[in-house]
Amino acid sequence: MRRPLVAGNWKMNLDLPRGRDLIETIRSGLETLDVRERVEVAVCPPEIYLFPTAAAISGTAIRLGAQNVYHEPSGAFTGEVSAEMIAETGARYVIIGHSERRHTIGHHEDDRMIHLKVRAARRAGLTPILCVGETLDERKAGQTFDVLTFQLAAGLVGLAFKSGSDLVIAYEPVWAIGTGQNATSAQAQEAHAHLRAGLREKFGRLADEVRILYGGSVKPDNAEEIFGQPDVDGGLIGGASLKADSFLGIIRAALAKAG
Ligand code: PEP
Numbered sequence: 261m262r263r264p265l266v267a268g269n270w271k272m273n274l275d276l277p278r279g280r281d282l283i284e285t286i287r288s289g290l291e292t293l294d295v296r297e298r299v300e301v302a303v304c305p306p307e308i309y310l311f312p313t314a315a316a317i318s319g320t321a322i323r324l325g326a327q328n329v330y331h332e333p334s335g336a337f338t339g340e341v342s343a344e345m346i347a348e349t350g351a352r353y354v355i356i357g358h359s360e361r362r363h364t365i366g367h368h369e370d371d372r373m374i375h376l377k378v379r380a381a382r383r384a385g386l387t388p389i390l391c392v393g394e395t396l397d398e399r400k401a402g403q404t405f406d407v408l409t410f411q412l413a414a415g416l417v418g419l420a421f422k423s424g425s426d427l428v429i430a431y432e433p434v435w436a437i438g439t440g441q442n443a444t445s446a447q448a449q450e451a452h453a454h455l456r457a458g459l460r461e462k463f464g465r466l467a468d469e470v471r472i473l474y475g476g477s478v479k480p481d482n483a484e485e486i487f488g489q490p491d492v493d494g495g496l497i498g499g500a501s502l503k504a505d506s507f508l509g510i511i512r513a514a515l516a517k518a519g
Contacts, residue, residue, distance in 0.1 A: 262424075262468075262469065262470075262471050262493045263297065263298065263299065263300055263471075263493075263518070264298075264299045264300070264471070264487065264493050264494035264514040264517050264518055265299070265300045265301075265302065265428065265471050265473060265493065265494040265514075266299060266300070266301050266302070266494050266495055266497065266507075266510055266511050266514050267301075267302040267303070267304060267325055267353065267355075267389065267473065267494070267495070267496050267497065267501075268302065268303045268304060268497050268501025268502075268507055269304045269327060269355060269358070269475075269496055269497065269498050269501060270303065270304060270305050270306065270327075270501060270502060271306075271327070271360070271498060272306055273306075273502055274305070274306075274309075274502060276309055276312060279305055279309055279312075279313060279316070280312070280316050282502070282503075282504055283303065283313065283316040283317055283320075283322070284316070285504035286301070286303075286322065286504050286507060286508065287317075287320050287322065289504055289508040289511075290320070290321065290322070290508075290511070293508070293511065293512060293515060294515070295321065295511070295515065298515055298518035298519075299494070299511060299514045299515050299518050300321075300323060300494075301321065301322050301323065301511055302322065302323040302324065302325045302352070302353055303317070303322060303323075303324065303325065303501070304324075304325035304326060304327050304353065304355055305324075305327075306327065307326055307327065307328070307341055307346075310324065310326060310346065310349035310350075310351055311349050314349050314350040314351070323352045323353065324349065324350055324351040324352060324353070325351055325352065325353030325354060325355060325389065326341075326346045326349075326351050326353070326354040326355065326386075327354075327355050327358070328341075328354070328355065328356070328358075328361060328377075329341065329342065329343045329346055329354045329356065329377050329380055329381060329386075330342055330343075330377070330380070331343075331373070331376035331377050331379065331380040332380070333380070333383070333384075342380070342384070343377075343380040343381050343383060343384035343386055344383075344384045346384065346386060347384040347385055347386055351386065352386065352387055353386065353387050353388075353389050353428070354377075354381050354386045354387075354388055354389065355389045355391060355430075355496070356374055356377045356378055356381065356388045356389065356390050356391065356415075357369065357371075357374040357377070357378075357390055357391045357392065357411070357415060358391045358432070359391060359393055359432055359434045359437055360437075362374075362391075362434075363395070363434060371410070371411060371414035371415065372414070374390070374411075374414070374415050375414055375415050375416070375417055378390055378415050378416065378419065379419065382419065382421075382426070387425070387426055387427065387428060388427060388428065389428040389429075389430050389473070389496065390412075390415045390416070390427070390428070390429050390430065391429075391430045391432050391475070391496070392407075392408055392411035392412055392415070392429065392430070392431060392432070392455070393407075393408070393411075393430075393431055393432040393433045393434050393436075393437075393475075393476075394407040394408065394433055394434065394435075395407075395434045395435065396434065396435035399433065399435065404433075404451065405451075405454050408431070408451060408454055408455055408458070409454070409458055412429070412455060412458045412459070413458070413462075416462065420463075421463065421466060421470075423466075423469065424463075424466045424467070424468065424469020424470040424471075425469060425471075427470050428470070428471050428472075428473060429455055429459070429470060429471070429472045429473070430472070430473040430474075430475045430496040431448065431451045431452055431455060431472060431473070431474055431475070432474075432475035432476050432496065433447075433451070433476050435476075436475075436476025436477050437475065437476050437477070437498065438477070438498055438499060439476075439477060440477050441476075441477055442476055442477040442478060442479075442482050442486065443474070443476055443486075445485045445486050445488065445489050445492075448474045448486050448489055448492055449489035449490065449491055449492065452472045452474070452489065452491035452492050453490075453491045455472055455491075456468075456470075456472060456491050471493035471494060472491055472492065472493055473492075473493060473494050473495050473496045474486050474487075474492050474494075474495050474496075475495060475496035475497065475498070477499075478495045478497050478500060478510060479500050479506060479509075479510070480500070480505075480506055480509025480510055480512070480513065481509075483495060483509070483510045483513035483514070484513040484516050484517075487513050487514055487516070487517045488516075488517060494514050494517075495510060495514070497510055
């Protein structure tokens with residue numbers, strides 16, 4: 261049984277006091293929900309806030325994640341942060357290959373760079389949350405499965421994992437991120453099943469332990485239906501992770517899945 265994971269990607273939002281307030285409200289909200297070992301919850305603040313966020317979540321079951329990493333361990337890479345540095349903050353997760361980094365920011369990350377980052381995360385003992393997903397044009401052209409196959413294979417080439425919990429995949433259709441237009445539960449399930457089949461081809465039965473999150477306009481009112489799909493193991497949440505009530509509502513939906 262895969263334990264659902266709900267991870268909040270704060271992106272470049274929330275200053276330090278607001279982030280702390282949010283953690284505090286989530287923390288007290290989690291006390292009223294019977295989360296225990298049933299659902300894992302993580303927050304991914306901007307990198308500069310990793311250490312203070314680690315302090316704010318200390319003593320709670322909330323885990324910490326980073327939103328990006330550089331692949332080299334150290335050196336003359338001005339402005340970059342290595343996986344080892346992220347691990348020092350106490351983070352367990354790092355988001356890699358987010359669609360905003362693939363398609364929007366700066367020089368656009370390609371699959372080779374994304375692969376190097378996944379490798380770096382493993383080197384430092386971090387669990388990568390590898391994001392994959394098709395653009396609207398690719399979906400319209402019937403290329404969704406080909407894109408997912410390629411991004412998954414390219415991201416993970418040559419890598420082995422001892423445990424399925426050392427890897428998380430996030431299916432994030434680019435057209436659904438931050439748009440308010442989520443994939444239907446059927447679209448999510450077929451993409452997730454396709455990704456799991458790809459993982460099975462590569463890793464055999466370990467694939468059944470890997471969590472595949474859905475990301476793209478998840479809200480409390482659509483989370484339960486999406487998470488109810490057999491291959492959807494929780495969510496990577498952007499906008500709705502910035503408010504405690506919506507994030508807690510989504511965690512509630514994951515609890516319904518966990519049973
Ligand atoms: C994301 O940024 O990973 C994301 C899924 O954003 P949103 O939930 O806002 O669509």
